[in-house]
Amino acid sequence: QDATTAEQTVDAMNKLWGRHPGLRANHAKGVVLQGSFTPTPEAAKLSKASLFAGPAVTVTVRFSDGTGLPTIADGAKEARPHGFSAKFKLADGGEVDMVLNSLPHFPVATGEEFRDLLVAISQSGPDVPSPKPVETFRASHPAVAAAVGALTTPESFARQAYNGVNAFVFVDAAGKRQAFRWRVEPVAGIATLNAEEAGKRPANFLQEEIVARVAKEPVAFRFLAQLAEPGDPTHDATKPWPKERRMVEMGTLTLTQAVPDSASAEKALLFLPNALTDGIEVSDDPLIDARVQAYAVSFGRRQ
Numbered sequence: 001q002d003a004t005t006a007e008q009t010v011d012a013m014n015k016l017w018g019r020h021p022g023l024r025a026n027h028a029k030g031v032v033l034q035g036s037f038t039p040t041p042e043a044a045k046l047s048k049a050s051l052f053a054g055p056a057v058t059v060t061v062r063f064s065d066g067t068g069l070p071t072i073a074d075g076a077k078e079a080r081p082h083g084f085s086a087k088f089k090l091a092d093g094g095e096v097d098m099v100l101n102s103l104p105h106f107p108v109a110t111g112e113e114f115r116d117l118l119v120a121i122s123q124s125g126p127d128v129p130s131p132k133p134v135e136t137f138r139a140s141h142p143a144v145a146a147a148v149g150a151l152t153t154p155e156s157f158a159r160q161a162y163n164g165v166n167a168f169v170f171v172d173a174a175g176k177r178q179a180f181r182w183r184v185e186p187v188a189g190i191a192t193l194n195a196e197e198a199g200k201r202p203a204n205f206l207q208e209e210i211v212a213r214v215a216k217e218p219v220a221f222r223f224l225a226q227l228a229e230p231g232d233p234t235h236d237a238t239k240p241w242p243k244e245r246r247m248v249e250m251g252t253l254t255l256t257q258a259v260p261d262s263a264s265a266e267k268a269l270l271f272l273p274n275a276l277t278d279g280i281e282v283s284d285d286p287l288i289d290a291r292v293q294a295y296a297v298s299f300g301r302r303q
């Protein structure tokens, strides 16, 4: 993907949601917490990454609402998908990032298509006659309706499952490669609100609830890797793999405290889907590079 696509994508986000100094072009509203990740013995068999060799490492997590609107209500339909970003601090000084959200799969397969979708939305205001550009786009991209239709509003950031959507590749000590997708499940279980309940909640209920919850008790998530079988597409994030694919338990993340000054912490943070370590690699999914470029453009604009 050429660099202009990323610029055009962030331009489209800024047009849709406004440009807010110091804040992210997408997932602008968030909250930062801290904890640790403990790998399972199975994890070390799949990947030689030091992250899975143990002992536990420190992790910074940012939960977020969708869109670049910094004051969006957490219960709004547009605040979905909710985001989950994690930065693992390795013993060797390196870092691994995981940038997940609550979509079961992505609405489009490439960065160019995502830019086109955002542009179509920005050209489809209430006064535009049908078929609006976004309606035409959705008609030719059925994965959009399937992805968006599966979204829900959680009762808590701690009661939501998050998906990696993009495929990555584990490399084990013998050099064997295994494509996988991340799935993060809340130990407290999934709990969703219906539209009416979500609409009645205070604007910051998810942000405030997670801070209050972690002050009382640790908040834990299971990290699962869904393993691809030969023939499963790794280059197309619109295509979920069959449900019966093996899910390997890779470890548990336990959040133990909110970061005292979340606003300044999130300003300094940049999560990149290709920030990996020896033993975890990118796949042939073109969205990964598209994301990396767009996140860098957004980061540059929010300095």
Ligand code: HEM
Pocket: 009, 010, 023, 024, 025, 026, 027, 030, 062, 063, 064, 082, 083, 084, 085, 099, 100, 101, 106, 110, 111, 114, 163, 164, 165, 166, 269, 270, 271, 287, 290, 291, 294, 295, 296, 298, 299, 302
């Ligand atoms: C071509 C596809 C995509 C583009 C262009 C895109 C673009 C962006 C941009 C520009 C930001 C703001 C980055 C920053 O300022 O740090 C962002 C944030 C984010 N995106 Fe994406 N995104 C894409 C796909 C995805 C996918 C597939 C996921 C998850 C599965 C995802 C999850 C997130 C999350 C969780 C954040 C907030 C990061 C944080 O907490 O700092 N995005 N995205």
